Amino acid sequence: MAEIRLEHVSKRWGSFVGVNDFDLTIADREFLVLLGPSGCGKTTTMRMIAGLEDATEGNIVIGDRVVNDLDPKDRDVAMVFQSYGLYPNMNVYENIRFPLKVRKVDPASHDERVMRAAEMVELTEFLHRKPAELSGGQRQRVALARAIVREPTVFLMDEPLSNLDAKLRVSTRAQIKNLQHELKVTTIYVTHDQIEAMTLADRVVVMNKGVVQQVGTPTEIYDNPANTFVAGFIGSPAMNLMEGEVTQGTFRGRNVEIAGIEAPDGPVTLGFRAEDATLAEGGAGQITAPIYTLELLGDATMISVRAGGALVAVKAHKEFRAEIGDTVSIAIPPGICHVFDTQSGARLDISSGARVA
Missing domain, CATH: 3.40.50.300 (P-loop containing nucleotide triphosphate hydrolases)
Incomplete structure (x- = not known):
């Protein structure tokens, strides 16, 4: 024993x-x-x-x-x-x-x-x-x-x-x-x-x-990372984290707007993983920005853009080809998002806004 x-x-x-x-x-x-x-x-x-x-x-x-x-x-x-x-x-x-x-x-x-x-x-x-x-x-x-x-x-x-x-x-x-x-x-x-x-x-x-x-x-x-430290430490790449504010169910940050976020009004840190987001056709995503960098990983292509005051990564299929500076649009369904208290970093329950112990 x-x-x-x-x-x-x-x-x-x-x-x-x-x-x-x-x-x-x-x-x-x-x-x-x-x-x-x-x-x-x-x-x-x-x-x-x-x-x-x-x-x-x-x-x-x-x-x-x-x-x-x-x-x-x-x-x-x-x-x-x-x-x-x-x-x-x-x-x-x-x-x-x-x-x-x-x-x-x-x-x-x-x-x-x-x-x-x-x-x-x-x-x-x-x-x-x-x-x-x-x-x-x-x-x-x-x-x-x-x-x-x-x-x-x-x-x-x-x-x-x-x-x-x-x-x-x-x-x-x-x-x-x-x-x-x-x-x-x-x-x-x-x-x-x-x-x-x-x-x-x-x-x-x-x-x-x-x-x-x-x-x-x-x-x-x-x-289900307990806080922004865990979210930002676990994963390759780590979870995308963007600061902004929720107003009546819509998250707004710099160059980003996502509707359907069930969190209390006020400042929050919103997170999502690169593999959970997708590229959207015709500028239909929640983030539209020029490509900051491209990385060919073999099984996928990692694309990074600047949004919400941070670098945001999304995984595209391995055949995707573009140049740095080309504009892309990233689709972020609200169901893939994690919401954290901006001050404490603690995770919020997205359905109720309650802190998760």
């Missing part, structure tokens, strides 16, 4: 608050991703779970034990870092085996456990090599195998893919997801990459400035 409970956990250094009142239960075998920009508190949260940082307030419970006063070695967690942390003088076999020697595991079981871990990450043919002879992706797989061989209660992964190139990130991401499924170990994964979060997580915790902004499945967070 490896349920983890963070009970109103905070971390402060003097007057600086790194993490504020983090309160969450992570289910046994769950893959939880802590997501947010640099400095948001996600790595600090992980380090408190690992025992590398002391919590200023609150309890950290792993299984049925409060672990606040336990040393890292006694918490039964295995960490995989952004820097691989391999011993350059040891070959791959010895690097993977090292945690077993340190923990004084029965030497008779070492070979079987090392080979099993190496096989899981497809390293069996590299066991005799030193880290300097490996690629970045192979070194990261050694670090994964070293964590696996421990057979820990919890995996903690701190931006393990950041040093890999784009192609390796995709393949290693798939490997991590498959490993977690096979091993059935509770995993907490830190990243600033929202694509990693959306593809790996059972649930995502979005953080900003030490505060949890939203917790939910990737689908919940993508479809």
Whole structure:
């Protein structure tokens, strides 16, 4: 049983608050991703779970034990870092085996456990090599195998893919997801990459400035962001956000007017996703403006225009061709729109205007 409970956990250094009142239960075998920009508190949260940082307030419970006063070695967690942390003088076999020697595991079981871990990450043919002879992706797989061989209660992964190139990130991401499924170990994964979060997580915790902004499945967070921070952080591209004012059901901003918005009169921030809007024929859309930029993505063409005081993106079909400066019209049905309070950033219920907690 490896349920983890963070009970109103905070971390402060003097007057600086790194993490504020983090309160969450992570289910046994769950893959939880802590997501947010640099400095948001996600790595600090992980380090408190690992025992590398002391919590200023609150309890950290792993299984049925409060672990606040336990040393890292006694918490039964295995960490995989952004820097691989391999011993350059040891070959791959010895690097993977090292945690077993340190923990004084029965030497008779070492070979079987090392080979099993190496096989899981497809390293069996590299066991005799030193880290300097490996690629970045192979070194990261050694670090994964070293964590696996421990057979820990919890995996903690701190931006393990950041040093890999784009192609390796995709393949290693798939490997991590498959490993977690096979091993059935509770995993907490830190990243600033929202694509990693959306593809790996059972649930995502979005953080900003030490505060949890939203917790939910990737689908919940993508479809119903709790506030403008989450809306502007999740998605590639992020949600289009435009400031304006609603009057009698019509949103008006700079170069944009959308009827049928069921929100209370007053200033709001309106959002919609690029893939939910379409190009309209003959200037029939709610935004008509010259093209600011074009990006060919392979499966689609991304078009950006300036409207509502912001850059607004829409996805067109991959065969669409135009030039920068050509005028396009974007159709934005009111049903695809999200409405947020301009001052607080909190999401409004589009049907009633009530804030969503």
